[in-house]
Amino acid sequence: MAGNTPSDDQSDSSTGVTVKPVVNAIRILRFLTASGSPERAADIARELAINPSTCFNTLRTLVAEEMLDFDPLSKTYTTGLGLAKLVEHLVTQGQRLDVVRPLMQEFAAAHHVTVTLWRRMGNDRIVLVSSETSPGDLRIDMAIGQRLPVLMGASGRLFAGKLGLDDERLRAAFDKVRWARPLGFDDYRRQVADASGKGWAVDDGYFSAGILAIAAPVNDRAGTMAYAMSAVTFRGQHAEAEIEKLGQALRKAATKVGNILF
Template identity: 60%
Template sequence: MDSTDVDAPNDNNKAASVVTVKPVVNAVRILRHLSQVGSPERSVDIARQLSINPSTCFNILRTLVVEDVVDFNPMSKRYSAGAGLARLVEQLVTQGQRVQLAKPLLQNLAAQQRVTVTLWRRVGPDRIVIVSSAASPADVRIDMAEGQRLPMLMGASGRLFATQVNLDDPDIQANFERIRWARPLSFTAYREEVRLAAERGWAMDDGHFSIGILAVAAPVYSASGSIDFTVSAVMFRGQRDPEGIEELGAALIEFCAEVATVLS
């Protein structure tokens, strides 16, 4: 399956019209500089080397100190990369490593169930992305590319993430209306499918995401009870009868409880 056929509209236009925020750019430049030099520096020296207005540089540094990603020594009046920055990087690396550890589990599930299995993660307030994918070894299979991004509400996984947002929020409803469904459905029908997903513990998208494709997904809960990941089984419509879909949903719930020990 070509991911460009199912992604949200206007992504290319958004990428082409990205507006940079100068204070954010300068903050990143300062963090990169402090990480590279490896020794504490004064605000005026940092400002001079990076060609940043001294007052602006000082204010950015003070903010980064408050956010615990830069350390300040009041005796020497010098700044250095903080422990908070190291912890942030460590968390990102660890998450990537954990996703890699989950890959063999996804491959085993794909082979056992003869479906394509995808691991989705929520990124930002309104998008989800495939962070890992394993195709069935069957001759005819569906390929889902890692890195594919979708609106958060879309697909079987979207219905699970939707259980943790307020569907009465006008912004959520507006996001739903902007989605390009292959087989359109009303917001009322969507809400009922979200309610059903919350009740039984797994969700289904029957051809709305892509014509001819059926997906069943279950949530991977974090220790706090939030849904950070979902696991989705993707197959052709008609590949399983209703009883087989129910069995797959139950299998995914069990699998997600197992994979949560790797991802959390």
């Protein structure tokens, strides 16, 4: 039946929907990167078995987006500065995370906590990108790549204040989160406001029973919160005054992390 036939622009596969123009663009970028030499549009189209007209239009788009460079004299294409900058940015971020780790290790050892770094992924998730434990102490291990709802944990109190949600939408997102112990929305909202005022937040066993987490924002150069740096320990190990000092120390450390990452 005609209604079951994929269009020229997309096709179904075992992994979901494949958008053909995007696939063509990626194949062209891979080909030119592997080739390492200038290539003509006709040769690229023939090598990759892409319709010549489609290939030409894709190449023009990639040039316009600075992913490729076009030489009008030889009429050839090479990888562009935009692609190099994109790759450089990704590598640099990884290298900067490596530079941040000693600072996290130092904080973990000094305060006998596990230090984690969470990155915001869209409006609904955060992902763990780095974790350092205190040597000699009972460890709280968390897997790199772990994803959580953006509102969850101490970091969630910080991100919640940056999402720009009204009470109705915040309540809807809050109701989807499974808390380790009962937490009312009004209490959560007060904790979000308190975190915004202090510059750091606390989750006292709501994320995970028996676990106390303190978080501070890591901002980029524009002042936008891109990461949250958390100190994780067991409940009952710190008095309220000690938690206050730990929060202030974490806020200063998170500022240093932001200066390194951005």
